[in-house]
Amino acid sequence: MTPQTIALHRFGLGATPEDRAPDDPRGWVTAQFARFDPRPAPIAATRTALQAAADLVAFQQQRREVRTATSAGATPMAPPPKPADDPELKAQRRALRQDHYAATADARLAAALASDTPFVERMVFFWANHFAVSADKQTVTPLAGAFEFEAIRPHVLGRFGDMLSAVARHPAMLLYLDQAVSVGPDSLRAQRAAMQGRRRGLNENLAREILELHTLGVGSGYTQGDVTEFARALTGWTVAGLGGGGNADLPPGTFLFVPGLHEPGARALLGRRYADDGLAQGQAILNDLAVHRATARHIATKLTRHLAGDQPPAAMVDRVAAAFLSSGGDLPTVYRALVASPEAWAPGPVKFLTPWEWTVAAGRATGQRRVPPGSTLGLLDQLGQPMWRPGQPNGFDDLAATWAGPDAVMRRVEAAQRIAARTPPVDARALAEQLHPGALSAATAQAIARADSPAQALALLLVAPETLRR
Amino acid sequence: MPPLFVDRRGLLMGASALAFAPRIAFAAAATDRRFVFVIQRGAADGLQMLMPVGDPAFAAARGALAQDAATATKLDAMFALHAAMPEVARLYAGGQALFAHAIASPYRDRSHFDGQNVLETGGTAAYQQRSGWMNRLLALLPAQEAQAIAVSATIPMALRGDREVASYAPSSLPDASDDLLRRVTALYEGDRQLHAIWSEAMQTRMLAGDLSGGGGRAGADTGALAAKLLAPADGARIAMIETGGWDTHTGQRQRSAAQLKGLDALIASLRTGLGPLWDRTVVLVATEFGRTVAVNGTGGTDHGQASAALLLGGGVKGGRILADWPGLALAALYEGRDLKPTAALDAFIAGALAEQFALDPARVGATLFPKALSGPAMSGLVRA
Numbered sequence: 045m046t047p048q049t050i051a052l053h054r055f056g057l058g059a060t061p062e063d064r065a066p067d068d069p070r071g072w073v074t075a076q077f078a079r080f081d082p083r084p085a086p087i088a089a090t091r092t093a094l095q096a097a098a099d100l101v102a103f104q105q106q107r108r109e110v111r112t113a114t115s116a117g118a119t120p121m122a123p124p125p126k127p128a129d130d131p132e133l134k135a136q137r138r139a140l141r142q143d144h145y146a147a148t149a150d151a152r153l154a155a156a157l158a159s160d161t162p163f164v165e166r167m168v169f170f171w172a173n174h175f176a177v178s179a180d181k182q183t184v185t186p187l188a189g190a191f192e193f194e195a196i197r198p199h200v201l202g203r204f205g206d207m208l209s210a211v212a213r214h215p216a217m218l219l220y221l222d223q224a225v226s227v228g229p230d231s232l233r234a235q236r237a238a239m240q241g242r243r244r245g246l247n248e249n250l251a252r253e254i255l256e257l258h259t260l261g262v263g264s265g266y267t268q269g270d271v272t273e274f275a276r277a278l279t280g281w282t283v284a285g286l287g288g289g290g291n292a293d294l295p296p297g298t299f300l301f302v303p304g305l306h307e308p309g310a311r312a313l314l315g316r317r318y319a320d321d322g323l324a325q326g327q328a329i330l331n332d333l334a335v336h337r338a339t340a341r342h343i344a345t346k347l348t349r350h351l352a353g354d355q356p357p358a359a360m361v362d363r364v365a366a367a368f369l370s371s372g373g374d375l376p377t378v379y380r381a382l383v384a385s386p387e388a389w390a391p392g393p394v395k396f397l398t399p400w401e402w403t404v405a406a407g408r409a410t411g412q413r414r415v416p417p418g419s420t421l422g423l424l425d426q427l428g429q430p431m432w433r434p435g436q437p438n439g440f441d442d443l444a445a446t447w448a449g450p451d452a453v454m455r456r457v458e459a460a461q462r463i464a465a466r467t468p469p470v471d472a473r474a475l476a477e478q479l480h481p482g483a484l485s486a487a488t489a490q491a492i493a494r495a496d497s498p499a500q501a502l503a504l505l506l507v508a509p510e511t512l513r514r
Numbered sequence: 515m516p517p518l519f520v521d522r523r524g525l526l527m528g529a530s531a532l533a534f535a536p537r538i539a540f541a542a543a544a545t546d547r548r549f550v551f552v553i554q555r556g557a558a559d560g561l562q563m564l565m566p567v568g569d570p571a572f573a574a575a576r577g578a579l580a581q582d583a584a585t586a587t588k589l590d591a592m593f594a595l596h597a598a599m600p601e602v603a604r605l606y607a608g609g610q611a612l613f614a615h616a617i618a619s620p621y622r623d624r625s626h627f628d629g630q631n632v633l634e635t636g637g638t639a640a641y642q643q644r645s646g647w648m649n650r651l652l653a654l655l656p657a658q659e660a661q662a663i664a665v666s667a668t669i670p671m672a673l674r675g676d677r678e679v680a681s682y683a684p685s686s687l688p689d690a691s692d693d694l695l696r697r698v699t700a701l702y703e704g705d706r707q708l709h710a711i712w713s714e715a716m717q718t719r720m721l722a723g724d725l726s727g728g729g730g731r732a733g734a735d736t737g738a739l740a741a742k743l744l745a746p747a748d749g750a751r752i753a754m755i756e757t758g759g760w761d762t763h764t765g766q767r768q769r770s771a772a773q774l775k776g777l778d779a780l781i782a783s784l785r786t787g788l789g790p791l792w793d794r795t796v797v798l799v800a801t802e803f804g805r806t807v808a809v810n811g812t813g814g815t816d817h818g819q820a821s822a823a824l825l826l827g828g829g830v831k832g833g834r835i836l837a838d839w840p841g842l843a844l845a846a847l848y849e850g851r852d853l854k855p856t857a858a859l860d861a862f863i864a865g866a867l868a869e870q871f872a873l874d875p876a877r878v879g880a881t882l883f884p885k886a887l888s889g890p891a892m893s894g895l896v897r898a
Binding site: 448449450451453454457461485487488491494495496500503504507508509512 | 693694695697698700701702703704705707708711712714715
């Protein structure tokens with residue numbers, strides 16, 4: 045690869061037919077910071093988390109009513125109809141998927157295809173996966189897209205700590221990692237529940253994953269005691285309408301601190317003491333975690349892996365971690381350290397594209413702008429990386445071994461054929477040179493030149509090694 | 515779409531294989547005996563083709579797959595043949611189809627590729643023998659009879675060895691998609707990582723063949739083609755037909771029915787195409803290993819051990835099922851999951867070939883299956 049193609053493909057999301065090889069590849073990347081639009085048109089047109097939460101509450105309400113009605117109408121001879129068969133309920137479930145999940149997925153793809161700030165978009169995808177929620181949890185499904193648009197995008201050029209706080213307060217994360225139902229064991233709510241013979245308690249899920257995945261990183265020295273203390277500090281952080289906070293006079297999905305759920309008392313973790321300031325207690329811990337030395341290393345390692353290869357070079361990790369620490373987690377400063385690192389400009393391709401990256405790169409290469417409604421989820425399912433659905437809070441892997449498999453490549457070839465078939469005829473020979481100026485292998489050029497149709501030539505370009513790697 | 519999954523093998527090998535012209539040696543034959551080996555790649559479920567409906571454990575052990583018993587053709591008190599195989603049922607009734615059940619090669623592990631290597635080379639372990647048993651069979655035949663052909667673009671392992679063997683694949687152009695796959699193969703040729711990944715992808719695709727295509731028409735076309743290559747007096751005496759698509763880890767009921775229908779159509783068109791020569795022909799149908807007795811979580815079965823094999827032809831002493839039935843009760847299963855092998859495929863094949871070509875059974879066994887510990891070749895399979 046050349047510095048030009050590295051900028052376009054490794055730092056960017058793949059070249060489009062309109063792109064020209066940048067004269068100053070490093071400057072081409074950093075100049076995007078000033079242009080980035082956190083709410084481009086396709087994304088601005090999608091529904092918000094609050095709208096999704098309102099629909100979710102209506103769905104849950106309907107489900108309760110159907111259940112009550114069916115169990116009341118049951119007799120020993122006639123078993124009740126399954127609530128899942130209720131037509132109204134079915135329509136609502138479908139709407140939650142189409143209007144929110146599928147629509148936000150399409151918007152994400154449309155924005156990526158049209159973006160002229162592809163490095164910053166790449167960073168959005170990186171952070172959304174770093175702070176992964178998974179849409180296979182029913183309450184998260186309609187919120188997953190809004191999570192990225194509301195908690196990640198506005199902060200991608202801000203401070204890491206601000207992004208962390210936005211993530212920890214977003215309904216998608218609070219519901220996904222069960223924070224919304226965590227109750228302080230000695231809180232007012234727990235005491236009241238105990239008098240009625242019920243037990244309500246702590247849920248450590250979000251606290252643990254913040255320490256293990258979002259900030260310090262696994263094996264960085266925190267203890268189970270730290271996890272529990274952090275979980276106690278976070279009690280009370282919940283979501284109106286959908287969490288353990290009851291139905292405050294706030295729209296469903298609004299972040300809410302409920303004092304009655306909060307565990308009283310000061311907390312001690314990682315050698316520090318945090319006074320009981322209610323909401324501020326958990327926030328103070330988040331603020332410290334966001335600028336912790338271990339967090340800097342953890343983030344620097346992942347970013348370096350993303351841009352310099354599956355085996356992140358130690359010198360680059362050190363450099364990026366230092367930029368993170370000295371700037372207090374100022375992300376543009378961190379990105380500049382990435383761009384300034386020679387390791388990220390190594391000439392050989394250093395990464396195998398994930399299915400999402402490949403989808404975006406293939407769409408950009410063919411100059412696509414329009415995303416047929418509802419098509420993104422299905423395509424990503426077929427390619428093996430279901431959108432916003434990693435299944436685990438650690439997100440999708442960023443390693444070639446995960447994505448460079450026989451079935452995965454076969455599916456890309458099949459998809460390439462379909463994409464090429466519906467693209468207006470282009471001269472793939474010229475396009476290949478334009479997308480990979482000075483970096484096209486003889487084998488690829490030959491395969492494209494020998495193809496028996498324009499569509500076949502384009503399909504071959506889309507699965508050429510140059511397109512599969514960056 | 516060409517009818518043979520083996521056509522895809524040509525894609526894997528590149529353009530030269532596709533351009534392979536029919537090469538059939540012309541020589542007067544001393545006799546007119548024919549032998550055809552239909553290999554079922556991917557581990558065909560013998561319990562689905564030939565259901566042991568009389569086994570008290572059958573219905574419980576096979577779950578939803580046992581529902582096919584309702585429409586199956588009862589062959590005797592114990593066994594019933596899948597309804598998708600009316601041709602084979604007719605041949606059985608006419609004494610021209612002989613089954614062997616609970617039969618297996620010496621291979622006792624569960625890899626397709628290793629299992630097929632053992633089945634085709636006649637070794638007792640994968641890669642132990644460097645040539646195929648069908649090729650070594652040629653050495654035992656009179657020179658003028660030793661003409662073999664693979665109905666495929668390349669020579670499968672069973673036919674590889676010292677003796678020259680021809681191959682023939684339909685010349686119809688591959689469809690766009692197959693052509694693209696071939697070009698991708700060429701594109702990745704010089705890329706170490708992608709070449710390895712792609713080779714594996716194409717191998718997997720080969721296993722999911724399309725014998726079942728066109729509601730059995732693909733199978734029928736293959737059988738007709740093979741008959742054309744075998745029927746002429748100066749044609750091949752020995753042929754091998756590769757079929758894929760038997761690896762039914764999911765949705766086995768529907769997929770098996772389509773596969774068996776394709777196989778049945780293949781046999782029917784082979785018999786029709788051979789005409790009077792059918793009386794002088796023996797067809798062997800066998801697979802590398804069987805499948806689990808129990809149904810898995812996706813309506814399919816997983817890799818197992820013993821399966822069923824089948825001999826067909828006018829000279830076959832058929833209308834019988836050879837089985838030392840081990841039973842499907844849990845305690846009777848191999849490693850608690852698979853049909854236990856109680857008969858040796860080696861001995862079955864050696865016996866059939868010795869009788870078909872009037873050869874010394876001991877010599878056939880020693881040449882084709884030199885390391886086999888399975889005992890002497892079986893006898894009484896084919897009329898002299």
